[in-house]
Amino acid sequence: MKREFTRYFLYGLLTLCGTLQSKADLTFSQVAGGFPIVGSDQNAVFVVDANDAEVVTTVARCVIQDIKTITGKSLSLTLSTSLPRPLQRRGEPNQNVSLSLGEGWGEAVILAGTIGSSSPIDDLIANGKVDTTGLTGVWEAYSLQLIQQPTENISQALVILGGTPRGTAYGLFEISRRIGVSPYVWWADVTPAPMSCIYVHGDRTAVERPSVQYRGLFINDEDWALLPWAKKTIDASYNNIGPRTYEKVMELLLRLRANCLWPAKHGSSRAFWSLEENKLLAKAWAIVMSSGDSMLRDNLWEWPRFKSGNNSSNFTFATNPQGVTDYWAKRAGEARDYEGIYDIGMRGLQDVALLGYEGQAAQLAGLADIIATQRQIITDSLGGDPTKVPQIYIPYKEALTLYNAGLKIPD
Template identity: 25%
Template sequence: MMNLCDIVIILILKKAIAKCEMIAREAERCIILFLQAKETVEIRIDAQEHQGIGLALQDLIRDLSHVMNIQADCRKYLSDVEGFSILVGSLSNPAFSDFLKKKKIDFSDIDGKKEYYFVKSIGEEGRHLVIAGSDTRGAIYGIYEFSRVVLGVNPLYLWTGHAPAPKESLDLGSISLMDGPTTFRYRGWFINDEDLLLGWTGKFDQDFQNNAFTKHAGYANALEPIMETALRLKQNLLIPCSLLDILDPSDEDLVRRVSERGLLISQHHIEPLGVFPKRVRRYWQEKGDVEPLSYTKNPEKYEEVWRLYASRWARYDNVVWQLGLRGMGDKPVWADDPYAPETASGRGQLIAGAIAKQHEIIVEALGHNDFASTATLWMEGMELLKGGHLSFPKETIIIHADFGPTQMLGDSFYEVKREPDRQYGIYYHVAFWSCGPHQVQGTSPQKIYYNLQAAVQQGNTDYLVVNVTNLREMLLGTQYTAAIGWNFGNYQPEAYLQDWSVEHYGQQVGGAVALAYQGYFGAFHALDNRGYAGRMLLMDGMCRRLTVKLVAILNGQPFTKDEIQNKTLLAFDQAEDFISYYKNATGDALPKWDMALNAAHQALQEIDEERREFFTTNLIVQLTLIRALYRTVHHLSVAAEFVLAGSTSEKYQARGRILEALAELQLASVIRMHAEKGKWKGWYDGDVLLNLPDLIRQVRECAGNY
């Protein structure tokens, strides 16, 4: 029989055992909740999921390795796992949704929606993590959102070079993320006028300059980081390049890659059914038919080629088909078709008839009419629609475009009547050739917000494609359009610029960096302020045109008023007026560029070492280039005034100014090398649009004449 002392001892022992068990459970909980560096993670995904989810998982595995040196054991079947695991899948896959039901995991919040996702800790003490998408892209977005929020991987890291901070452990016990698109249905990029990307990834040869946009050998090396970045920014559509020819095996490889990534693919607005007009002409020339090509006179010639291309594009189920009829070189069809109607109503009927035929050909190629299609009203199309001269298939999304040289939606956008139950979208530029921006960013967050807000207010929210040219220079504007395209309520422009500066350069220097960017965007000379301050700005492409024009004047060529899209640029009858305007315009802007450079240099001193390279390439190199272009135009304008004055002494002074212009361009070419380090080596090898080497050559030869 136990005495009182024995009972007390037993009670104490029981308490101690209970406490030890509690400590053990707590220790186990810590092991479960905190994933430690150098551990192995079990990942499960059903084998029937779309390949794009698997490719996004490969990126996640790489992210885990970079952040925590964690290895992943990824198996393509669904099963229970002891210890920590990540379960990934889409509700569009019955095997995955059945598995979630079996485990009593509630997915009702995203079920039946488009591109939604949730990322949740589940199970005892949060021992498992589920990344579920309502569909394929929803699952992909969920994977990348986990990388962004939990691992700290910035969506632009492939372009900024900013590695995420290493972590010793991750608290995975209470993760709960859910989101989906709320504003634009289709959201994507148009990689257009991609001379730098092509020169950087392809083999540069003597034919490149004359054939820059049909050489895609090696372009897949650029396409991979573009697609990954697009998906990390929750884009769902891509026009991967200019003038893609699916009959070329290397170009069809690009289409295949976009499909495998889980992205939708569409076509350039001058490529209805994926074929551009010059390719139609070449098709018949290869058959020995050298007659002038005219859709008005011989529509059957176009239709034969359209059927050929539609049959090849129909192999892919992720196509948003482009419909339309334009001429060679992105001009109206009547610019090179002598038989085209001369009246607006006749032209509208011609284009509407071609679009109806294209829609019919797609139905034939697919065997059904359940497909997405767009018609981009670029330039003349907006006016024809406004006048009531265009009609479209009822399922086709009508795309209103901004005016490229201004990045502003025009009067027609606001004035055209919307049809009930019709879908509408917009095509917008954060980059544009030939007036710019191209090698320097110029479309400010304020301008982007102003125009996308108008699109939302007008109901043009079914489609948003953004022209981003070579992407690398336009990261700020590209990321902003992606953010407010996903959810327009996300960011006011001023707050976005501040947050972007902190995100990419750090909390301590964010304010100074934001001021530097504001100074940069505020330094451009406004050519046209109608309706919006800075509606049309003097940008890099315009500066190239002015330089060439001024060199021609200095070389004694007669002054002519050229016909270009940006009519404001050269809308002068007399050389003296032209010269005077741009001398004063650039002269007024130069102090602002100097102040912007000073602000950028001051911010640079405060930025941490590992962030300085991106700030240099994204702002200082671009600022230096546009400042040099302004100074070049200014010096050449002054030189031209001296020459027109006619005296010998003034012509001698003109030579000095021409040499100063040459020095500015040469200095810019040296500074530009700072953007060609590491993996960016050769970034400007394909510069055939701004073509800085050619500008230097022209100005040097001009100086030689004096």
């Protein structure tokens, strides 16, 4: 059922990353000196820092499930801030334990973390146990390194270092990729081949920063494919595209080493930002949100439901500048703590040209005012220099004509 529509709605996905430099590999038979993810007599324990970005824990859970799918073995996940404690799930009592670094983790540990955000990782760096060349602060870079005797309590560790949190997530999913789990394992029902054991041998792998900084997916024309499917299946309780659908899309993005999502925005689709659960997912999966409508808005769903201070329903900056400005500013404030790419400029509702300006000269002047207003909103709502906030001008239809006519887009 998933496979039938997947080929229709998943398009426009760019997954370019740097060249993989590999000196380590995974095998499905025991090797001398190999690190046992799932071994003949022991299994590795996953460890992440509780204070690292949420996406690290989110993806670690996915990889553990991938390993279980292939081997039938359930690996444990420990959250640590240098003193490890068992994973605490929602609704469960706190189970803190006081242990020295590595004690109680087992002899084989998969330690994943972001440089500067993971105490165990930073401890290894400080003690010269891992190589951070080309990683520190590098956008979405990661390295997998097999370390012998990282501490007195651990004989081997597979260390996954990320230059940024998404880099750490990509490093974790590299394990899934190498054991034969397709990024489309869920969407296309691609069942990986079963294996009894998984070993790592070698030294390290490293991936340089992606060739393209923002890579993602635009859910478009969902009315006849994704929307009716979501309503009938995993988001039936919302009767619309909802959190369960978006969570599976976000998981797919990270498995493909993508990072950006333009959510569904036809009038029949509920706006992404209208559900708190959706926003929490964007944080949990570290997805950069954007939109084909200005300032992260979803005009067809949101504008009819928005009440501005002047109570005007006119979606025209020329005649209702305060109402439209309030509309944009509210979203910028809501999105302050999330990664986003802000579409600047403006078009009318229902995929029509900018309204309220007669003639090209007036349109150019109007768009200049609109963009200046949006940049001020970004400055006021997000703070600091607007040139540091990702923005995009989409030269679609008449927007391209105006750009070619001399519209000035800020750097």
